[in-house]
Amino acid sequence: MTNSTIITIGRQFGSGGHEIGNRLSERLDIPLYDNNLISMAARELSISQEAAAKVDETILGKFLSAYVVNMKDYTVFINENSDGVPLSDKVYEAQSAIITKLAARGPCIFVGRCADYILGDYSNCIHTFICAYKEDRIRRIMKIYGLNEKQAWDKIKKMDRERKTYYEAHTGREWGSISAHGMLFNASLLGVGGVVDAMEAIYRKWESREK
Template identity: 75%
Template sequence: MTEHTIITIGRQFGSGGHEIGNRLAERLDIPLYDHNLIRMAAKELKVSDEEASRVDETILGKFLSAYVVGTGDYTAFMGTDVYGTPLSDRMYETQTGIIKKLADRSSCIFVGRCADYVLGDYSNCINVFIYSYKEDRIRRISNIYKLTEKQAWDKIKKVDKERKLYYEAHTGREWGSAESHEMVFNVSLMGVDSVVDALEAIYRTWEGRK
């Protein structure tokens, strides 16, 4: 258990959660861990970043492990090790260990990866969930990925479904609920800057209690 403050951010795809995390990390001068956790876990598992990214925040490996690829050799299971453990499960377990080590080291921000659940025994965590209205999410994803509105909405639904399944499979909690994440912010109503301001104020209040 540590005294420094940790922030975990769950987010809908296209809500601006990652941008909020980045801005907050810069303002507070603390590290942010998101996609870099994939590289850390891949290194520990001795797999490529591409393999690790394929199952990151999905439960894809659980389904792939039910099928034999090729000759029926269990070592040929796509996404599994020699014991048939899906890569997605190994990624989750490895990232869990990394998240706890990083949280013990210093104040930081985690985006996704069930960090609120992983650090459930830590009393110094600010756990938030970021969401926004459909139209705003479509606009953001269309601009970022240069997609049509339909393509953007299809991508949003796909990623959200994967994140929801991943979170609920590992935690038994409802993804996006206030009960699971403690604080929920609507970016469409507040704007990115106001959410960052609010989280900065909460963080500094928590730090000031020491």
């Protein structure tokens, strides 16, 4: 248990959740943990970052009987001769342990990785979910990845499907619901800057309350 205030951010793909996390981290001067959790888990498991990234926020490994792990210039197949635990499960468990340890150190922000569920026993967590309208998400993904409209929408649907399946498989909760995340912000209505302003105000109010 920790007295530090923790922010968790779930997000639709293309909603601006990562940018919101970054801006909020700078505004509040507290660390942000997002993709860097992948490299931390990879070091913990002694696998390559590329291998961990392949199953990050997916449950791919649950449906395969063999798992490919890239290590340097070699490809190692983890099959029935291994401990039988899917790589996706190993990465999830490693990230869960890391999230718990980081939360105990002090205030910080976690993006994705079921952090709201993993830190469910912590009373000082602000759990949020970022959404946005389809058109705004498509424009954002087109710009970031240099895709056309159809390609962007296909990528959004794929990523949302993977995140939803991953979250619900590990938590038993409905991804993107108010009951799971506590606070929902529509970046299309508020703008990325508006969401950051609102979350900063909530954080500072939370920090100033009597504990």
